[in-house]
Amino acid sequence: NAGVTQTPKFQVLKTGQSMTLQCAQDMNHEYMSWYRQDPGMGLRLIHYSVGAGITDQGEVPNGYNVSRSTTEDFPLRLLSAAPSQTSVYFCASRAGGRGNTIYFGEGSWLTVV
Amino acid sequence: QQPVQSPQAVILREGEDAVINCSSSKALYSVHWYRQKHGEAPVFLMILLKGGEQKGHDKISASFNEKKQQSSLYLTASQLSYSGTYFCGTVGEGGSEKLVFGKGTKLTVNP
Numbered sequence: 001n002a003g004v005t006q007t008p009k010f011q012v013l014k015t016g017q018s019m020t021l022q023c024a025q026d027m028n029h030e031y032m033s034w035y036r037q038d039p040g041m042g043l044r045l046i047h048y049s050v051g052a053g054i055t056d057q058g059e060v061p062n063g064y065n066v067s068r069s070t071t072e073d074f075p076l077r078l079l080s081a082a083p084s085q086t087s088v089y090f091c092a093s094r095a096g097g098r099g100n101t102i103y104f105g106e107g108s109w110l111t112v113v
Numbered sequence: 114q115q116p117v118q119s120p121q122a123v124i125l126r127e128g129e130d131a132v133i134n135c136s137s138s139k140a141l142y143s144v145h146w147y148r149q150k151h152g153e154a155p156v157f158l159m160i161l162l163k164g165g166e167q168k169g170h171d172k173i174s175a176s177f178n179e180k181k182q183q184s185s186l187y188l189t190a191s192q193l194s195y196s197g198t199y200f201c202g203t204v205g206e207g208g209s210e211k212l213v214f215g216k217g218t219k220l221t222v223n224p
Contacts, residue, residue, distance in 0.1 A: 031210055033211070033212070035214070040216065041216060042115065042200060042214050042215055042216035042217045043155070043200060043202075043214040043217075044115075044214075045211055045212070045213050045214075048210065048211050050210050056211070058211060058213070059115070059213060090154060090155070092212075098142050098143055098204040098210055098212075099142070099143045099160060099162045099204075100160075101145075101157050101160060102145065102157070102202070102212055103157075104154040104155050105154065106153075106154050107153075107154055
């Protein structure tokens, strides 16, 4: 059981470039989300989805786009990367229900130069 | 809105106890506690649901006071393996599904 899989694990981008962080889960979870983690800031919610075709903004959505065409996949797109987007990104998922455990991927380390 | 955690950092000697607090300005449905080691993903510890439930796991337990929108994580007889950053996450009562986390509490356990 792979759980939540994120790719790539490490990426260096130049300012202005675009890229997509991939997230896939094989647990048939309805809820998926993206967080970014910066020193001293904790885990901040970027976007989340409660099912295929449904997405919503979190605390820090600017500069990021998401879509949810299937239950399994929830990619995060950076359209024009900025140095302020240098961070560690975590994808997470849980079965439907606000009282259920959330499972994290291993993280993606992104550096924008 | 991020829940507020306190303290920001704690340093213990092995065998000592610690309490980490988490508070929210909003009515809560559930509180989630995670521990993260450096360079790794957060690891689930426990969930507390609306109802004032107290849960335990070995020497780590937690309480949830829904009237005060507060939760506390209790670590007793700390071990070296308890070192890491602890995060509380909250889901609000209002129907939103989103889980938001606090800034974390860094716990260091020394021999």
